[in-house]
Amino acid sequence: MSLELLRPISSSFIDQLNENYLQGSLFKKLNIHTLSSGLPDIESTNVCIVGLNEYRNSFFESGVQDINSIRKQLYKLKYGNWKLSISDLGDLPNGSNVDDTYHALYDICKELLSKNVLLIVIGGSNDLIYPIFKSFDSFSDKVNIVSIDNQFDLYQESDIVSGRTYMNKIIIDDSNRLNDFTNIGYQRHLCSTDELDLMEKLFFEYISLGEITENNNKAEPIMRNANIVGFDMKSLSFSASFNQIEGNPNGINPRLACILGKYAGQSNKTNFLGLFELNNNVISNKIYSEIIWYFLDGINKRIIESDFNDSQTFNKYIVQTSGRDIIFFKSKVSEKWWMLINPANNPDISYLPCLESDYLDALNDNIPPRWLKATKRV
Numbered sequence: 001m002s003l004e005l006l007r008p009i010s011s012s013f014i015d016q017l018n019e020n021y022l023q024g025s026l027f028k029k030l031n032i033h034t035l036s037s038g039l040p041d042i043e044s045t046n047v048c049i050v051g052l053n054e055y056r057n058s059f060f061e062s063g064v065q066d067i068n069s070i071r072k073q074l075y076k077l078k079y080g081n082w083k084l085s086i087s088d089l090g091d092l093p094n095g096s097n098v099d100d101t102y103h104a105l106y107d108i109c110k111e112l113l114s115k116n117v118l119l120i121v122i123g124g125s126n127d128l129i130y131p132i133f134k135s136f137d138s139f140s141d142k143v144n145i146v147s148i149d150n151q152f153d154l155y156q157e158s159d160i161v162s163g164r165t166y167m168n169k170i171i172i173d174d175s176n177r178l179n180d181f182t183n184i185g186y187q188r189h190l191c192s193t194d195e196l197d198l199m200e201k202l203f204f205e206y207i208s209l210g211e212i213t214e215n216n217n218k219a220e221p222i223m224r225n226a227n228i229v230g231f232d233m234k235s236l237s238f239s240a241s242f243n244q245i246e247g248n249p250n251g252i253n254p255r256l257a258c259i260l261g262k263y264a265g266q267s268n269k270t271n272f273l274g275l276f277e278l279n280n281n282v283i284s285n286k287i288y289s290e291i292i293w294y295f296l297d298g299i300n301k302r303i304i305e306s307d308f309n310d311s312q313t314f315n316k317y318i319v320q321t322s323g324r325d326i327i328f329f330k331s332k333v334s335e336k337w338w339m340l341i342n343p344a345n346n347p348d349i350s351y352l353p354c355l356e357s358d359y360l361d362a363l364n365d366n367i368p369p370r371w372l373k374a375t376k377r378v
Helices: 011-020 067-075 098-114 126-134 166-171 193-201 209-214 216-224 254-266 282-300 356-363 369-377
Strands: 047-052 086-092 118-122 143-148 178-186 205-208 228-232 272-276 314-321 324-331 337-341 350-354
Touching (some): 047 067, 047 282, 086 098, 098 118, 098 126, 118 282, 126 166, 166 178, 178 216, 178 369, 205 209, 205 216, 216 350, 228 254, 254 272, 254 282, 272 282, 324 356, 337 356
Parallel strands (some): 047 086, 118 272, 178 205
Antiparallel strands (some): 314 324
8 A cells, every 4th residue: 555655754854843833823733744653544534644755757947845945834734613634644755666656556545445535645746747648547527627827738749758748647548537638827837838729729727927917806617617627736826836936927916826826725525635846945844834734724624515406505597698698506505606517418417616607697697608618618
């Protein structure tokens, strides 16, 4: 079992925290994998944390990340009014080759998925999304991936799996398990026309940095439908990352990063959050820890909503647009919206999260673009 490969957090690090950290902090509430205590009980855990330093397939120049520096900032944050059991499982060491690391991470993700335990991956490069995606191989439904990144990671000029090409591997995977891939935060001057054309051809969704900065609500329904959320920290602005090597003047600011983390946490579908392509400085480590905190806060605020045909909890609206009916559902509990995806000659139906603005657009005879793309992907 790959869980046994996880390295415990050092006693010297723990002792230092015991002396300096105050009551009410996350540190006081976490179940931590140490040499003396062993692995926490997964069966009684809601959320797990695992650190990695697998950058060998990163497309970009990367150094070894001190995951404990992030833990130091995370542990000192205050524990919210949460009903969560959170376990830090320690670090997964690199295998003798990258495929060994992939396999170990795949095993861990598959084990946690089978127990309905969420996983936060800290460190490594974007290509680690590939083994996370593969862990759904016995999952009944198709998988939705959201990538918060300033690029699409659909680089076509290399057959090697890397932080810039992993999505190609997922798209052509024999399992045919990918349903949707959405990018949040792309910057047009960093993306080739070939990548944009491919996103359109496959009916994938994307929201530019300008759009998401102007209206972060656009990300909420997309996150609500995501099984895997990968956050490339190179997408942060220079003022947020202090990355002297790969930093960009424009990018996601710290406040928006935490909002996106919270949206991901609130999603009942999200099983995995990965923070990849990390930068090693104090400010960056604080931002990473705050993104994780808001993800945890979002998890605690999850509302289970599933029976769309229950008139006690959902209102149903049928809107006629250009000769076709679009059916909307609004929750009486959360006031969130969904659209019914019921393509012709296909027995499978699904419910696509949306915004009230999509409903209002439909009332004005404007078919929501997300509804169109979803029907074409089926």
